[in-house]
Amino acid sequence: MDDQKISADMRAETDSNSEQEFLNRYDSSVYEKVSIAVDLLVFTIEDDTLKILMIRRAEYPFKGYLALPGVFVKPDESLDEAAQRGIREETGLVGIYLEQMYTFGEIARDPRSRVISVSYMALVPREGLTFHAGERASETLLVPVSGILDSTYDTAFDHKAMIEYGKWRLKNKVEYTDIAFHFVPELFTLPQLQRVHEILLDRPLFKANFRKKINPMIEKTDIYTSGDAHRPSQYYRRKETEEEQDDQTDL
DSSP: OHHHHHHHHHHHHHHHHHHHHHHHHOOGGGSOOOEEEEEEEEEEEETTEEEEEEEEEOSSSSTTOEEOOEEEOOTTSOHHHHHHHHHHHHHOOOSOEEEEEEEEOOTTSSSSSOEEEEEEEEEOOGGGOOOOOOTTEEEEEEEEHHHHHTTSSOBOTTHHHHHHHHHHHHHHHHHHSSGGGGGSOSSBOHHHHHHHHHHHHTSOOOHHHHHHHHGGGEEEEEEEOOSOSSOOOEEEEEOOOHHHHHHHHHO
């Protein structure tokens, strides 16, 4: 038994040495390089309209066109790290909702070279969103998603397709998740929350049915709106999930 163990250890060491030798000799230059980018779909709601953060490109290709903010992935960072870096550089925000969405890899999607893009969706309430033009942009602006999809605005690369997919993703997820809460501040009224759902779903909702569905996810506060011409509305907050409560207990 001891001889078998010694023999197995020797084979493992030999295999390990062989693999290291192979890696030392490996020449990656024999393969063509493909660039990986991360494109960011930063959605918010302003003036009762679903909008998305866009930049106006200040350089070729597509100079003057609207494009999604994005970054190339560095060799020493993961996709998520690249997306978080891109969000920090464009908005200065950290800790916001960020979800990997879809990979776009058409061969000629970027006229410069072979670039595969992984899209990420970020959701931010308008009052929490700040932005500025980066080095490759002449301006940064919020654009109605509807204006992108109906080609009112000229968009670069395949970014219109990305935005179309992102809107579809939002519309579907709002039906079965609490994703709509990321568009409202910590304290909100029920009419505010219902309007967010209506904007994302592209249809009106019956108040009674909406409140029945949303009730398990929210809790009342003792705070009311003030300064309104109508009866003050009560503020609510999103109820913590059991998982979130467990995390707080662990702390």
